[in-house]
Amino acid sequence: MKLPNRKIKEINNIAVIGAGLMGHGIAQEFACAGYCVQLNDISDERLNNARLQISKNLTLLAENGIIEQTSIPDTLQRIQATTELAKAVESADFVVEAVTENLPLKQQIFENLDNLCQPHTILASNTTALMPSQIGIKTHRGDKILNTHYFNPPYLIPLVELIRSPRTSDETVSVTFDLLSSIGKTPAIIEKEALGFVGPRLQAALIREAFAIVEQGIASAETVDLVVRNSFGRRLSVAGPFEVFELAGWDLVLAAFEELYKDLNNSPNINPLLREMVDSGKLGVKSGEGFYQWTDERQQILRDRMSQALIHALRHNV
Numbered sequence: 001m002k003l004p005n006r007k008i009k010e011i012n013n014i015a016v017i018g019a020g021l022m023g024h025g026i027a028q029e030f031a032c033a034g035y036c037v038q039l040n041d042i043s044d045e046r047l048n049n050a051r052l053q054i055s056k057n058l059t060l061l062a063e064n065g066i067i068e069q070t071s072i073p074d075t076l077q078r079i080q081a082t083t084e085l086a087k088a089v090e091s092a093d094f095v096v097e098a099v100t101e102n103l104p105l106k107q108q109i110f111e112n113l114d115n116l117c118q119p120h121t122i123l124a125s126n127t128t129a130l131m132p133s134q135i136g137i138k139t140h141r142g143d144k145i146l147n148t149h150y151f152n153p154p155y156l157i158p159l160v161e162l163i164r165s166p167r168t169s170d171e172t173v174s175v176t177f178d179l180l181s182s183i184g185k186t187p188a189i190i191e192k193e194a195l196g197f198v199g200p201r202l203q204a205a206l207i208r209e210a211f212a213i214v215e216q217g218i219a220s221a222e223t224v225d226l227v228v229r230n231s232f233g234r235r236l237s238v239a240g241p242f243e244v245f246e247l248a249g250w251d252l253v254l255a256a257f258e259e260l261y262k263d264l265n266n267s268p269n270i271n272p273l274l275r276e277m278v279d280s281g282k283l284g285v286k287s288g289e290g291f292y293q294w295t296d297e298r299q300q301i302l303r304d305r306m307s308q309a310l311i312h313a314l315r316h317n318v
């Protein structure tokens, strides 16, 4: 399977601001499809790490027949890295911002981008939850601002949520939709902006209930993971929740949920167990401990399991 290589005529140059976990993979996706990409971050060290990671990702894709091994040097050549924002965006037609999730920081970057970019340039944020109208509030180009929300890892997960604000123009939505399609992504247009759009909202609801289950002693975190992975998690990768429940019938769903809903967690507050974990430094992989103990080996096993399954899904178009 080869990625599409069809550039759209309005867009030649891409800039990606923030070269972390998401930014490097987003830059890689555009470069793979033939676009010239400027990658920007605050230090050369972060940019060098991003380059290294992109190289590893491309090798993995080539080993699994997703791209040609011989295409890797050209793809890498199409990505230029710089710590100077002005240089990164001066000739950009489309900019994706993927810096740390912090509203004032993103607002400042968008204000700078508004001043530095050409008038026609579209500005997109990869924020997980914030709304494009909030992020672009200090700019004079609300019609050219929207969110393109990728899922991690962006080079293995096809869907990108495309969130418009009330000010985003139809043309901006249409050019962005075509651009994402041209690089082989599956864009989903979210018509009305809301915190967390669709994907993060649904995931937040799931993890809120998962924390409640553990906190109330109903089941351990390991059991929650076991249940999800081996039951409805399997179904969800091939059929959406509405499809799944339409197979069952809404009458059955109504009967089952009438009692259950009264018992589900619907607190607007963060679960105390989540706060406790963060306060005691149990952050998960990054601190070596969360619900699980994360040795290097255990991390690698999980990462390999996830990437192999996602590559399989990509190859077979699941």
Ligand SMILES: NC(=O)c1ccc[n+]([C@@H]2O[C@H](COP(=O)([O-])OP(=O)(O)OC[C@H]3O[C@@H](n4cnc5c(N)ncnc54)[C@H](O)[C@@H]3O)[C@@H](O)[C@H]2O)c1
Pocket: 017, 018, 019, 020, 021, 022, 023, 040, 041, 042, 043, 046, 098, 099, 100, 101, 102, 109, 126, 127, 128, 129, 149, 150, 151, 152
């Ligand atoms: N991690 C995920 O699973 C995920 C998924 C979807 C969306 N997102 C969103 O993507 C964005 C980036 O997340 P991430 O996980 O890649 O974070 P990250 O911490 O891995 O990367 C953020 C990068 O932004 C850089 N940065 C910070 N300030 C900057 C500035 N002023 N100019 C240029 N670069 C700057 C940092 O140096 C860092 O390299 C966030 O908005 C996040 O909510 C994350």
